[in-house]
Amino acid sequence: MNVIASRPAPQYPPHARTYRYDEIDREFLAERIAEFSDQVARRLRGELTEDEFKPLRLMNGLYLQLHAYMLRIAIPYGLLNATQLRQLALIARRWDRGFGHFTTRQNIQFNWTKLEDVPDILRALAEVDMHAIQTSGNCIRNVTTDEYAGATPDEVVDPRVYAEILRQWSTLHPEFTWLPRKFKIAITGSPNDRVAAQVHDIGVLAKRNVAGAMGFEVHAGGGLGRTPLIGRKLRDWVPEDEFLGYMEAVLRVYNALGQRDNIYKARIKILVRDLGDAFVEMVEREYATMPRDPYRLDPAIVAAIAAHFAPPPFAALNDIAPPEDPEFAAWASRSVRPHRQPGYASVTISLKPVGGIPGDASADQMEVVAALAERHSFGEIRVSHVQNLVLPHVRQDELFAVWQGLRAAGLATPNIGLISDIIACPGMDYCALATARSIPVAQRISERFADLDRQLDLGECFVNISGCINACGHHHVGHIGILGVDKRGEEVYQVTLGGSATNDAAVGELVGPAFSYDDIVDAIETIIRTHVAHRALGERFIDTYRRIGLTPFKEALYAAA
Amino acid sequence: MSSTPKARPATAPVVFTANRLRDGRVVWLGAEGSWVEALAAARVFPPEAAAEGLALAKQGERQQQVVGVYGVEIRHLAGAPVPLKFRERLRAAGPSIAAEPAGWRLAS
Structure with missing residues (x-):
């Protein structure tokens, strides 16, 4: 070294x-x-x-x-x-x-x-x-944010400051230690969503208005798992000093009305889906009744935390x-x-x-x-x-x-960003909940597409693999999503196409019957070959899919059947 | 009855598995109420004796030796017990992947 x-x-x-x-x-x-x-x-x-x-x-x-x-x-x-x-x-x-x-x-x-x-x-x-x-249980889990926070040129607001405020607020919060189900928050300070904000229980976009004031766009009710849903925008603008109060109001409504008697319907996404506009109104009513002062985010506190995230001592340099x-x-x-x-x-x-x-x-x-x-x-x-x-x-x-x-x-x-940059949960090789393996499928796909020139020719393509319906591998929002399930005691793999976790968030569409463990990599190969056969100049997989739809892929995959 | 004691009655021979309390490792009910690491050493119960086996295995939980007892249906292959379901075959054999990242280790 x-x-x-x-x-x-x-x-x-x-x-x-x-x-x-x-x-x-x-x-x-x-x-x-x-x-x-x-x-x-x-x-x-x-x-x-x-x-x-x-x-x-x-x-x-x-x-x-x-x-x-x-x-x-x-x-x-x-x-x-x-x-x-x-x-x-x-x-x-x-x-x-x-x-x-x-x-x-x-x-x-x-x-x-x-x-x-x-x-x-x-x-x-x-x-x-x-x-x-708080890495387990029905509480507010680790808040996630942009891995390029404080560094990326497209950032409007440094989300670490508010992620830290959320960390302090949510850690051991007595009212939210026993929620109906686990609760996941993501926050970004860039208009380019790199945190999958729209598929979180709460997704926050920190931004500035034309006057330069800080505020937050708040989405809720997104999620993956058994019932994948894109979140709903609750508010386009929550002023900075009202941030925690508003978050508290969302959590209170969920805590009061979330379905504790059915684990499959207990996440906030089900509540938001079922109540629709009424959920937004309930949050607003709850917020209106809350005293403002105890929840007001003091600018001095924000400034003190922001100081922890001050830029490092950069040298004065030019790009080279x-x-x-x-x-x-x-x-x-x-x-x-x-x-x-x-x-x-x-x-x-x-x-x-x-x-x-x-x-x-x-x-x-x-x-x-x-x-x-x-x-x-x-x-x-x-x-x-x-x-x-x-x-x-x-x-x-x-x-x-x-x-x-x-x-x-x-x-x-x-x-990075190519077909072998695969998200995969631990799957059945480790996880007690899994119904199929994820890791060896990811390994075999990365080996199949190991040729870098081929990967570069394909361009950006996100393959996400989950070993069960809980979707820790985010398969619903992969351009190509793979879900391993149990079929009469053996592993089979369903494939979804067209998912996205970015600004154009979308849940992938099931392509058809599942594939065996032995056949799944060939199926991905067929999908990629179909994309290459149909793509226009410069198109990524997701672009081609959106233009031509599911049918050509389905026909290619099941032609022999 | 490969995952919970409440599952359907066994129609194949059954062995009983759990995780060892101290370290979580997979163990199997062996002879005379002992818990062994190798499936090959597990005591096999005929389907009609599955309830008896479960009762014996549950003693291991009550004695705080193991956690999460359940029965696994097997068949015999070349004289060795083999779980019918893939999950249990994987549980018996350990992860199907290398035990550490494709990796890399500093030369010592």
């Missing part, structure tokens, strides 16, 4: 440009760990039954999966500093099997956790101001031409994106090597990324909801060195 050793790492203050704990936070976390450690000890001694223990472990992010316990750790809005990533590497190595899995909620999961080790793991997390609270190295150029064309600061760029690190497990990183790889972040990105790392990592602030004249460092660690696959 000569690249990393080439010059001494600069020193940055701890928690640079991430959330900041104070002593109250740390004291609470210590108390919570002591409490849960005692509960674990009592469970191991047989003093608590599983029925008694299960809700306690879930409130601390601990699931029991197919082969082992799984610990899901919160990464607030996908922000990590190098110290935290190193600690995750240490946990992976010391208490798991040397790797972790980054999720579509910008969190990380460890799949081989032992119950007896969990207290030690939680203490290790607390050392770097991390925890696993990239080095003339074909391999570097191929990587840069997919992984490097423009930065708002001249002379800088953001680097997306693919966790999707050919034949690899989407979202997985080894402990060694985490440490390499942490070192590169320290040396080249002000110590900052982001986790994207498409299961990649990001170095947000890299000097353009250091991109080549970053690429060399990533390449040496198997982290420079130049496939």
